[in-house]
Amino acid sequence: MSILSYLHVVMTTRLAELRRDGERGDSPVPTAVIIFGLVFVAITVTGLALSKADDWMTNIPTHKDPVK
Numbered sequence: 001m002s003i004l005s006y007l008h009v010v011m012t013t014r015l016a017e018l019r020r021d022g023e024r025g026d027s028p029v030p031t032a033v034i035i036f037g038l039v040f041v042a043i044t045v046t047g048l049a050l051s052k053a054d055d056w057m058t059n060i061p062t063h064k065d066p067v068k
């Protein structure tokens with residue numbers, strides 16, 4: 001058997017095994033949607049925390065000299 005015939009048989013057998021195996025993992029689309037959703041939530045939470053901190057900082061009274 002020549003090397004080309006052997007490689008052809010090996011590749012054909014391996015491809016047939018791969019076609020039979022129905023579980024090849026999850027599609028990347030749902031994973032990307034989940035990641036984008038988590039990024040959106042993180043940006044929203046960060047924005048809310050920033051606005052709360054900014055409001056808190058602006059409500060701090062300014063220093064007044066007690067001597068005057």
